[in-house]
Amino acid sequence: MQLPKLTDEKAKFLSEKAHAIRQSIIEMLIEAKSGHTAGPLDMADIFTYLYFHALKHDPKKPDWPYRDRLVLSNGHICPVLYATMAHAGYFPISELQTLRKFGSRLQGHPHREYLPMLENSSGPLGAGLSQAVGMALAERMDFGKTSDKQFVALLSDGELDEGQSWEAIMLAGKEKIGNLTVFVDRNNIQIDGFTEDIMPLNPLADKWRAFNFHVQEIDGHNFRAIDEAWVQARAVSDKPSVILANTISSKGIPEFERKWQWHGKPPTTPEEIAIARRALGIVNK
């Protein structure tokens, strides 16, 4: 199948879209007064690439059976999921301001009962890849290898501490699921500190390779690199792919970047809010 080319013009469009999504994320968090900052901001480029370039989907028909499936495993970064979906047209951007509020469809961690257009509910870590593998296995039962439906699982690096992650990695390798692509948000932080201090993951690429994955390491903020990796991953059909996306936590707000303290809190003080808005070019607030 011919994949759409990432023209310079499209790359520029994606870059602008990702910026708008980051603005939405920070406004949601400021309004909600709780939630996670680092992961949503650092995954904005990959979410933008997937929803606005790579995935086959239709915001007007969320249950279109032929859509590609995107499974968010680390549900706590849902502000980026919600913001991207809103910008893609799944629901009004104004609804983003209801995040984490009573009665909102935008629960603190994604819940299908409230927002049925989600592929999965998530929050407790380590279970998303299992679900994506199950989806791909079901697809293979029905259509063999003729299906070109893509299954994408988005994982954090911290959740690789969970044993279940490796149970799923083992199964995907065993079953040689060629239409599965995993993105790992390699931002090197988790709630308590830096991943390599809390529970070292390196050599991470070697670990995935040993489990029979096709492994790529990329700059997770470079659309050209993301695109090349996606095209590569699509070309590999005899094993699952993982893209270890090196990201900068809290990307877009230099004062918050690479600081694990921003994993699980939003800007709340007037100073923090001003820093965040200034960095993201949010005016008139």
Next chain:
Amino acid sequence: MINPSQKLNPKLFDKDIEYAEIRKGFGDGLVKSAEIDKRVVALCADLTESTRMEAFKQKFPDRFIEIGVAEQNLASVASGMASMGKIPFITSYAMFSPGRNWEQIRTTICYNDRPVKIVGSHAGVSVGPDGGTHQAIEDIAITRVIPNMVVISPCDAIEARKATIACAKTKMPTYLRLAREKTPLITTNETPFEIGKAQVLFFSKDNKGNEIRADVGIIATGALVYKALKVAQDFEKGNDGVEIKVKVLNLSTIKPLDDDSVWRLAHETGAIVTVEEHQIAGGMGSAVAECLARHYPVPMEFVGVKDKFGQSGKPDELLEHYGMGEKDIKEAVRRVIMRKTQ
């Protein structure tokens, strides 16, 4: 007397009553379900033979996934398959699924509202020699507490087959609790079964054939239903020097609870004994107590495990040691009647 409308096994109280494995009834039902509906798939965590999934695997190899010894993955992979329209059955020992993978069942199956059927084999102390690590006696408590979940504990192999076929037809996440040992065949193919409906298996009639009020109601689930019936029969015949009229309810669906049947039995008898191969805390008896406390409180006695872990032994000696033998049921009946008349 045996409730004739239930069409139970005519050899119910004969010495040569047939025995069969409840888990084998599940295995047969799974194959039948798969023949009826091609969406039915099966996943196992390295216990295909002993959870009686082998026949399905032989017949439908393309619809079977071996997950390996990884029960957490088992639950969530099944959730993913269900989201693509499959009706997955997952099996392991009850101690491991829903024991080890409870959170995955809660989040990725029930919270996610995916119709996965969780089949826990080797439940109860009657697993026997494997010992306490393998004897799931907390599984009813941890499954019935999860919203969306249906919990079924069949009384014999035939009911297990019917329950399997029935739950494959619903969109509900379901826990099906199975025992390891061969147990007496109580029901027949003609015995009615419906998810959510308790059945009266034993009651009393006068000489004219009119049903008369029983002195006590026994509500039993799983393989111990047979012991409850034997107790009812003994009391009816006065074998222990006393005649007591007992009505026996087979509560195979623990959730959703058949509230009507439960409180009506309490209303009729004024005294209830619950019988289950499970911890008393949080189990079927607790579900019955929750119902009766709301609708019609009466004296209750609970036959089950009293806050202990199991151990190695023969099934019957373990049942007696942990207070779930016929003798214990009879004592509970006498106690509850005494309490009601005090």
